[in-house]
Amino acid sequence: MPVDVYTWEPSANSGKPLLCLHEKQVPFVHHYVDLEQREHHEPAFLAINPGGTVPALVHDGLVLTESTPMMEYIDDAFDGPPLRPEDPALRWRMRWILRVMDTSVCPALAMIAANARAAPRLRDMPAAEKQAALAKIPDPERRRTWELVMHDATPPAEIAESQLRVADGLALLERMLGEYPYLAGPAFSLADIGTMAVFYHLPASRPDEVSAARTPRLWAWLARCHARPGLQAGFAMGRGAIAERARAARGALGLAA
Amino acid sequence: MPVDVYTWEPSANSGKPLLCLHEKQVPFVHHYVDLEQREHHEPAFLAINPGGTVPALVHDGLVLTESTPMMEYIDDAFDGPPLRPEDPALRWRMRWILRVMDTSVCPALAMIAANARAAPRLRDMPAAEKQAALAKIPDPERRRTWELVMHDATPPAEIAESQLRVADGLALLERMLGEYPYLAGPAFSLADIGTMAVFYHLPASRPDEVSAARTPRLWAWLARCHARPGLQAGFAMGRGAIAERARAARGALGLAA
Numbered sequence: 001m002p003v004d005v006y007t008w009e010p011s012a013n014s015g016k017p018l019l020c021l022h023e024k025q026v027p028f029v030h031h032y033v034d035l036e037q038r039e040h041h042e043p044a045f046l047a048i049n050p051g052g053t054v055p056a057l058v059h060d061g062l063v064l065t066e067s068t069p070m071m072e073y074i075d076d077a078f079d080g081p082p083l084r085p086e087d088p089a090l091r092w093r094m095r096w097i098l099r100v101m102d103t104s105v106c107p108a109l110a111m112i113a114a115n116a117r118a119a120p121r122l123r124d125m126p127a128a129e130k131q132a133a134l135a136k137i138p139d140p141e142r143r144r145t146w147e148l149v150m151h152d153a154t155p156p157a158e159i160a161e162s163q164l165r166v167a168d169g170l171a172l173l174e175r176m177l178g179e180y181p182y183l184a185g186p187a188f189s190l191a192d193i194g195t196m197a198v199f200y201h202l203p204a205s206r207p208d209e210v211s212a213a214r215t216p217r218l219w220a221w222l223a224r225c226h227a228r229p230g231l232q233a234g235f236a237m238g239r240g241a242i243a244e245r246a247r248a249a250r251g252a253l254g255l256a257a
Numbered sequence: 258m259p260v261d262v263y264t265w266e267p268s269a270n271s272g273k274p275l276l277c278l279h280e281k282q283v284p285f286v287h288h289y290v291d292l293e294q295r296e297h298h299e300p301a302f303l304a305i306n307p308g309g310t311v312p313a314l315v316h317d318g319l320v321l322t323e324s325t326p327m328m329e330y331i332d333d334a335f336d337g338p339p340l341r342p343e344d345p346a347l348r349w350r351m352r353w354i355l356r357v358m359d360t361s362v363c364p365a366l367a368m369i370a371a372n373a374r375a376a377p378r379l380r381d382m383p384a385a386e387k388q389a390a391l392a393k394i395p396d397p398e399r400r401r402t403w404e405l406v407m408h409d410a411t412p413p414a415e416i417a418e419s420q421l422r423v424a425d426g427l428a429l430l431e432r433m434l435g436e437y438p439y440l441a442g443p444a445f446s447l448a449d450i451g452t453m454a455v456f457y458h459l460p461a462s463r464p465d466e467v468s469a470a471r472t473p474r475l476w477a478w479l480a481r482c483h484a485r486p487g488l489q490a491g492f493a494m495g496r497g498a499i500a501e502r503a504r505a506a507r508g509a510l511g512l513a514a
Binding site: 089 | 321322323327329330333334345348349352353356360
């Protein structure tokens with residue numbers, strides 16, 4: 001049975017199944033859902049996932065959502081290189097870091113990005129159009145977040161708090177990579193995929209915080225991950241800025257861009 | 258090697274490893290951490306888990322946190338009845354429902370409980386003592402939540418939103434239990450443990466919303482779960498209100514209390 005995957009760009013939650021399927025060498029049919037055009041709140045996509053979130057994966061008639069359980073499904077359901085450690089302690093470590101990324105670092109990064117990029121773009125949208133767009137968001141918490149973004153009204157203290165969470169996340173990764181070459185042990189795993197999906201751009205985007213001198217282990221890990229053909233193929237699926245940022249990151253790391 | 262578990266009462270996140278270890282029939286040493294006395298923010302506990310969160314589990318020198326990955330570890334690392342389905346689709350279903358509980362239903366229930374029970378209790382605490390208690394909370398988001406609770410200042414709209422999330426959660430469970438007798442398929446699993454840890458009290462606490470007439474599948478599932486010796490032994494570890502609420506729930510279900 002073919003696998004159908006509905007995602008935006010190969011970044012953050014949308015990136016997880018794309019990078020994972022490429023690493024697992026599973027063929028799939030890709031359906032691009034344009035978040036900037038809010039296609040995820042349109043009837044065509046809501047017919048597939050009524051929750052209105054990407055990514056969604058359809059396999060054997062089953063519609064899967066939630067990118068982290070989705071990655072475990074991909075590793076469970078398909079042949080290909082294993083992407084989870086065998087050892088229970090390392091498996092817990094893998095799930096623990098994915099959880100920290102999902103509950104703390106990713107929401108912080110998303111909030112920073114929304115306020116830095118989406119807010120200026122949405123500033124001049126007519127009020128009626130804003131209301132119509134907000135009314136289509138099924139999840140109330142996301143609706144509230146986007147209401148603040150659309151009116152450029154996110155409190156600066158909340159943005160500062162998010163910046164702090166990202167900095168804490170970087171320090172955590174540097175520390176964990178002192179114990180093993182990959183985040184969940186000696187071998188590449190879903191923990192690395194989930195983290196690369198949000199942090200692939202670090203070498204180019206945060207050169208003052210992340211560099212061979214300041215964060216040597218994180219730098220070496222970024223180079224090891226960006227050299228992987230699977231991840232490269234995943235990032236190459238980006239249509240614009242994301243593929244560009246991945247190329248810039250590889251360039252900063254001294255890899256063939 | 259013995260397992261050491263640090264938890265509060267067998268409810269919510271603290272309940273997950275306790276119920277899970279009893280179901281798995283794994284012997285363990287239990288250390289009670291009194292949240293109402295804020296023992297989780299005291300140096301003795303922070304020496305074990307610097308994050309200041311319960312539950313924490315110590316096994317073979319490894320300190321594990323985060324209750325949901327911790328349950329998967331217990332099922333991975335110990336002999337005993339398997340608590341996860343073999344089928345990848347059902348395994349995804351198990352992780353999906355745990356995720357919905359963790360990210361939507363549980364925070365909503367915790368917020369309702371904090372405002373209903375902790376806020377009145379804390380109203381008359383001296384301001385300096387409040388500040389000192391807040392300063393000890395390592396996580397900034399928890400700190401903000403508790404600041405609102407301590408000053409009885411949570412916006413009513415946020416409490417109403419939380420009530421709505423709980424109602425949505427109950428409707429979801431009733432729907433899912435129409436497909437299988439347990440939340441992740443034909444067999445009892447971690448999905449049932451995680452959900453029972455927060456919803457065990459429903460038959461007694463929300464009789465207008467949950468009953469044999471209104472939610473017949475959820476009612477039958479609650480009876481099936483409450484009849485299990487493992488869960489009964491877990492809830493019996495409660496020192497006060499929690500064990501009492503579990504007994505009241507079994508009584509409402511017509512089981513031997």
